Amino acid sequence: LAVLMSGLISLHPTFPSLATWEARRGRTDAGSRSDMTDVLEAKLTKRGRFRGDRKWTISQSGTCGRGVFATCDIASGELVFADLPILHGPKQSCDLVACTSCSDITRPLRKCSRNCHLPFCSERCENDESHNKECCYLRSLNLTEEEWSPHIFRALTLIRSLLMTDDDREVVKHLHANRGKQVDIQVSSLLSLLGNKLTETDVSWVRHCSGVLDGTAFEIELEDSANSLKGLFPLSALMNHNCVPNTRHFYTDRADGYRMVVVASRFIPRGEQIFTSYCPLLWGTSLRRTFLLHTKHFQCECERCQDASEFGTNLQAVKCSCEKIMLPEDPTNFNSEWKCEDCGGLRSAKHNIMVQKSLQNPNELDKFLPEGNYIRIQMKIDEVFKKTKRMHLEDITEEELRNISHDCIxxxxxxxxxxLGNTRFKGRLCERLSKVYREMNRKGVHMDSQVEHDAVTGARVYNLPK
Known part of the structure; x- marks a missing residue:
């Protein structure tokens, strides 16, 4: 929070609203919406991922420009759609360099023997069919790198954008592209690498793709790896953000093309917009909106963001000097004063940011932050997952088991x-709760009836399939 917001506290709140940002995506008439739907349907059909009984359509949203809407009732846990990436590759800002084909970061890397200057972990990966086109292109540029190049690796996603088929380009042309400093930096980085080897048309296309990736790409989480990829999914890119989304998603493995599988996290009635979330769901409003402003360049104004208490959770509340809680008077204004619910005392947003920024000692948290503050919640989550990471929990004391169970509930x-419905995080948390409860049973740990009831309920009701 301190890192993201410290640069904003002196700014006048004139940042673009979600409606303004969506307007920049281009408000389309009925004809162009139909064209967009047709293009996407053709794209998905060609890739073998589209069925005639689709559950979505692209339509105009009252305040959010273009969006994806349900064409039928969708039950919680039901597949909404599966989307293959039209473009994927390393993030340009990534610190880790991995194998170009399998994304493995644990094995030694070597330069492609055909001299395209990309890193590979094995001959098998180097000879993977997916590498052929980019290998030919990079060799045609006659680059002067002697070994494999981390710079070429980090620019690979944008390089791949130059190799798109005409069908793929037609889809990407329909997607909103951000403009701004970050896009300029990425394009300049590629130009410094490839120099005068790109035509003006190439540069224009790369700039558009960079803007599309900046605004609509998803992070592809790789199983059992600290590495991740950036992926552009054509239909998912059209889902709008909401801090109370009605879907969750996960990714299949490389063999299945890194498919993004979108599932309803709660019941979605026909005609309702299908939402995703661009940020972690248990962050407080100020942090979520600041993150969205910096990364997606808009301010969210959803129902949750407009409610200072966030549906009564008081997730971003801080303590007043009278020991009661303080919340912003206007949660959609970064410079709003914060008011105590009891004594009516006021405090500036800048003061609250500086207080949270100075909290270096965990023992100071109780003095300034109530137990339900999102910073303390995140600390509990980290502790739960850290202590239950092992397969067996024999070394955890009975008191720790009780505390973990309490925090999970x-x-x-x-x-x-x-x-938030049946999110993936909820499922992961319930798996840990089930593990803790089994260990408590094994050790014969006594729990009061309410805790035991909550543990059983959590394990049975909230535990979700993958």
């Missing part, structure tokens, strides 16, 4: 209160 109730 508290966080699960918070998820319910925030109306």
């Amino acid at each position: 508290m966080i699960l109730k918070l998820i319910v209160q925030l109306k």
Whole structure:
């Protein structure tokens, strides 16, 4: 929070609203919406991922420009759609360099024997069919690198954008592209690498793709790896953000093309817009909106963001000097004063940011932040997952097991209160709760009836399939 917001506290709140940002995406008439739907349907059909009984359509949203809407009732847990990436590759800002084909970061890397200057972990990966086109292109540029190049590796996603088929380009042309400093930096980095080897048309196309990736790309999480990729999914790119989304998603493996599988996290009635979230769901409003402003260049104004208490959870509340809680008077204004619910005392947003920024000692948290503050919630989550990471929990004391069980139940109730539905995080948390409860049973740990009831309920009701 301190890092993201410290640069904003002196600014006048004139940042673009979600409606303004969506307007920049281009408000389309009925004809162009139909064209967009047709283009995407043709794209998905060609890739073998589209069925005639689709559950979505692209339509105009009252305040959010273009969006994806349900064409039928969709039950919680039901597949909404599966989307293959039209473009994927390393993030340009990534610190880790991995194998170009399999993304493995644990094995030694070597330069492609055909001299395209990309790194590979094995001959098998180097000879992967997916590498052929980019290898031929890079060799045609006659680059002077002697070994494999981390710079070429980090620019690979934009390089791949130059190799798109005409069908893929037609889809990407329909997607919103951000403009700004970050896009300029990425394009300049590629130009410094490839120099005068790109035509004006190439540069224009790369700039558009960079803007599209900046605004609509998703992070592809790789199983059992600290590495991740950036992926552009054509239909998913049209889903709008909401801090109370009605879907969750996961990714299949490389063999299946890194498919993004979107599933309803709660019941979605026909005609309702299909939302995703661009940020972590258990962050407080100020942090979520600041993150969205910096990364997606708009301010969210959803129902949750407009409610200072975030549906009664008081997730971003801080303590007043009278020990009661303070919340912003206007949660959609970064410079709003914060008011105590009891004594009516006021405090500036800048003061609250500086207080949280100075909290270096965990023992100071209780003095300034109530137990339900999102910073303390995140600390509980980190502790739960750290202590239950091992397969067996024999070394965890009975008191620690009780504390973990209590924290799991508290966080699960918070998820319910925030109306977040059956999220992937909820499922992961319930798996840990089930593991803890089994160990408590094995050790014969006594729990009061309410805690035991909550643990059983959490394990049975909230535990989700992958």
